[in-house]
Amino acid sequence: RASGASxxxxxxxxxxxxxxxxxxxxxxPTERLLAQARMLLGRYGIVSREAVAAEGLPGGFGPxxxxxxxxxxxxxxxxxxxxxxxxxxxxASPGAVDQLRGARLEEPPLDGxxxxxxTILAASDPANPYGALLPWPATAGAQAPRRAAGCxxxxxxxxxxxxxxxxxxxxxxxxxxxxxxxxxxxxxxxxHRLPRGGRGRFAIRQIDGQPPxxxxxxxxxxxxxxxxxxxxxxxxxxxxxxxxxTTRRDGIAGAGxxx
Numbered sequence: 567r568a569s570g571a572s573x574x575x576x577x578x579x580x581x582x583x584x585x586x587x588x589x590x591x592x593x594x595p596t597e598r599l600l601a602q603a604r605m606l607l608g609r610y611g612i613v614s615r616e617a618v619a620a621e622g623l624p625g626g627f628g629p630x631x632x633x634x635x636x637x638x639x640x641x642x643x644x645x646x647x648x649x650x651x652x653x654x655x656x657x658a659s660p661g662a663v664d665q666l667r668g669a670r671l672e673e674p675p676l677d678g679x680x681x682x683x684x685t686i687l688a689a690s691d692p693a694n695p696y697g698a699l700l701p702w703p704a705t706a707g708a709q710a711p712r713r714a715a716g717c718x719x720x721x722x723x724x725x726x727x728x729x730x731x732x733x734x735x736x737x738x739x740x741x742x743x744x745x746x747x748x749x750x751x752x753x754x755x756x757x758h759r760l761p762r763g764g765r766g767r768f769a770i771r772q773i774d775g776q777p778p779x780x781x782x783x784x785x786x787x788x789x790x791x792x793x794x795x796x797x798x799x800x801x802x803x804x805x806x807x808x809x810x811x812t813t814r815r816d817g818i819a820g821a822g823x824x825x
Contacts, residue, residue: 596633599629599630599632599633600633602623602630602633603630603633603634603637606618606621606630607643607657607658607659607662610699611658611659611661611662611665611666612648612649612652612656612657612658612662612663612666613630613634613656613657613658614649614652614653614655614656614657614699615627615652615653615655616652616653616698616699616700617699618630620698620699627655631655634657637657638657642659643657643658643659643660644657644658644659644660644663645657645658646658646663648663648666649666649700651700651701652699652700669724679722679723679748679749679752681752683722683723683749683752684720684721684722684752684753684756685720685721685722685724686718686719686720686721686756686760687718687719687721688715688716688717688718688719689711689712689713689714689717689718689719689729690713690714690715690717694713694719696711696713696719696726697711697712697713698713702726703725703726703740703741704740704741705729705738705739705740705741705774706738706739706740706741706774707738707739707773707774707775707776708774708775709731709736709738709774709775711726711729711738714732715732716731716732716733717729717730717731717732718730718760720753720756720757722749722752722753723749725740725749726740727739727740727742727749727750727752727753728740728750728753728754728757730757730760733768734760734768734769734770735768735769735770735771735772736770736771736772736773737757737770737772737773737774737778737783738773738774739773739774739783750786751786751790754783754786754787754790755790755791757787757790757792757801758790758791758792758801758802768800768801769795769798769799769800770787770792770798770799770800771797771798773787777797778797778798778799779794779799784799787799
C-alpha cells in the first residue's frame, strides 16, 4: 500500500518531458534563473521575496533578484512597493500593475457590496495569499486561521471577512470597523448557502472562541437563516426561515466545509 506522501505525489496530471529537455540541451544557470523569473511573473504578477519563499526555489530570492534587476533595466518589469505587507523589493509585469490599480478599492460602495464582490476559497487554495504571501489579518478572537484542508475563507472585495474551520465547527471573524458591516452581512448570508459536506449540514460550535449565541454574530446568524441546535447553530431546515437580504445576493456558491 502506498504511503501518504507517495499517494499525494501520485495525484494531479503528469507529463513526460525528458525528451523535450534532451532535445533542447541542458539549460545554463542564467537561462534557468530567467525561466524561473518568467514563471513567477506569470504565476503571481507581482514577485517578492515571499513569493520565492512560498515556491521553495533553490537559492532563494538573491539570484532571482539580479535577474529581475536586469529585466527592469531592459523595461520588461517594474520595480516598486505595490502590495502592502510584502517586502520592499517587488517586481511586477506592467499589466499586473494596471490590474492592481483598477482593483484598488478606497472605500465601500454607497449602495453596498453585491454578490460579485464575494469570493469563497478553500483556505489551502493557492489563490489565497493569506498565510503564505501575506500575513493573516487580525481576528476578533484568539484562534489563528491556518491554511488547512477542509477550512473555508470568505472574502469581500479581496478582504478576509470570515474563516470557517474544518467541518464548519468553528467560525472566526476578522477584526474590522463599522464600514465593514455590509461586507460582514454578505459573508454571513453566504454561509447559509455553502455546500453542506457529506452529512448534509454543518454545526457551528464556536464563534471567535465563544459559544455562538454569546457573541455579537450569533443573532446575525439567526437572521441570516441559521437556527439553534443545542449549543450550536445550524443552517435552518425550513427554507421559509431564510430570507435573502437583497436579490443581488442570490446564486452565491463556492468551496464549502468538509466533514
